[in-house]
Amino acid sequence: MEILKIITISDLVTILNLTFGLLAIYFNEPNFIYIAVIFDALDGYVARKTKTVTEFGKELDSLSDIVSFGVATSYFLAKVSIFIAIIYCIAGSLRLARFNIVNSKDFIGLPIPAGSLFIIASLQLFKNPHIIIFLSLLVSYLMVSDIKFKKVRDLRVGLLVFISIILAILNHPEPIFIIILLYIGYSLYRRE
Known part of the structure; x- marks a missing residue:
């Protein structure tokens, strides 16, 4: 199977996620992780709108996510x-x-992009290493937990998150930190 024949427009958006994750490390710039999150959100939207949802795209998305939101976030x-x-x-x-192996209408465990946003915002907000360590362990636990996190596809929420990410890039991470905190709190509250 020739790769160039199976790559879709949404896969190219996913590759931009991966690229910005790598740039975050190469340039020691956490703001690139915020940009990677934007492309991560866009790739799924583009795939659904262009009807190019594929298993290849799903795998590429997860590989890109571990670089941008796992390795790059861990670097910081x-x-x-x-x-x-x-x-x-x-x-x-x-x-x-x-x-990649569970099919659920909700996320099982905190999605890694949300965890990454929370960690990067925390690193901007808090200088106390004990707070960062506590929040990182909490996020790590939530990612591997069986807690259900609602998939949010509301355009208004997406716009709010996008604006919050732009503010975080401009050194105002408070809104994105609060949004992710509320998302975590809501998911814990509605836990079945």
Whole structure:
């Protein structure tokens, strides 16, 4: 199977997610992770709109996610604790592996892009390493947990998250931190 014949427009968007995850590491710039999240959200939208949802695209998406939201996020987390960074990356990998074999209307465990947003915003907000370690362990646990997290496809929520990401890039991570915190809180509250 020739790769160039199976790559779709949505796969190219996924590759932009991967590219910005790598750029985050290469340039030591966490804001590139925020940009990777935008492309991660767009690839699914583009795939659905162009009717190009494929197994290849699903696998490529998970591989890109582990680079951008696992490895790149761990790179910044390692500045606080290498041990915690490794735990976070392993939890993210396990979360993505499970995602690829479970078919559910909700997410099982916190999605790694949300976990990454929360960690990167936390690193911007808090200088106390104990807070970062606690929040990272919490996110790691939530990613591998059996807690159901609602898939949100509401355009208004998407716009709110997009604006919050832009604000985080402009060094105002409070809104995205609060949005993810509310998402976690809501999911814990409605837990069955």
